[in-house]
Amino acid sequence: MLIFFCAKYYLLKIGSDEKLEKNIQVSMLCQIYGKMLTKKQYEFINDYYNNDLSLSEIAENNNITRQAVRDIIKKGESKLFELEEKLAFMERTLKQDKQLQEILQELSKIEDTSSDKKIAKILEHVCQELSCLA
């Protein structure tokens, strides 16, 4: 755990807590599978998780009850988790990103140690192409 004290900024590096972790997960799922939700489900989940609006605020904006908003969000959430369970797209892309970063690190190590200019140029090109995918 790292804590940096600047003049007036407090920068803190810590592990994320459960509720926020869930919020981030839903937010990412919504970006991936958002098109599979109904318009209302997408709008409410976007407002709740990405714009950090409260249930009451969403209810007020849409002239419906807070309970109705909660029900729509819960339904949308379970649909997102169900889709992820079946398709595992988020899990796969996160895994791919991690692997890509590892490959890039390995390639830069080889690039640093390689004395052949032609190989270094090819590696540089491969690194650039892979960086675009990351």
Next chain:
Amino acid sequence: MVKIRLQRQGAKKAPFYHIVVADSRRARDGKIIEKIGSYDPMTEPSTIVIDNEKFAAWVKNGAKPTDSVKSLVERVNKK
């Protein structure tokens, strides 16, 4: 009412949040009054940057932080 909330930024697979002060009625159009910090959950461990002086000043003036912002600030103050 003025609220202190998280505002999502960043790419599809890389969420990043700004901690902003905004009018509660204008939350959806992205108009903010002031940015007072950021939260990056994708780093290991996650990174929180917050201007505590500004946060305290806004709260003193009646701004209401959301639960997520409250929990972030609590985590900063605990350390």
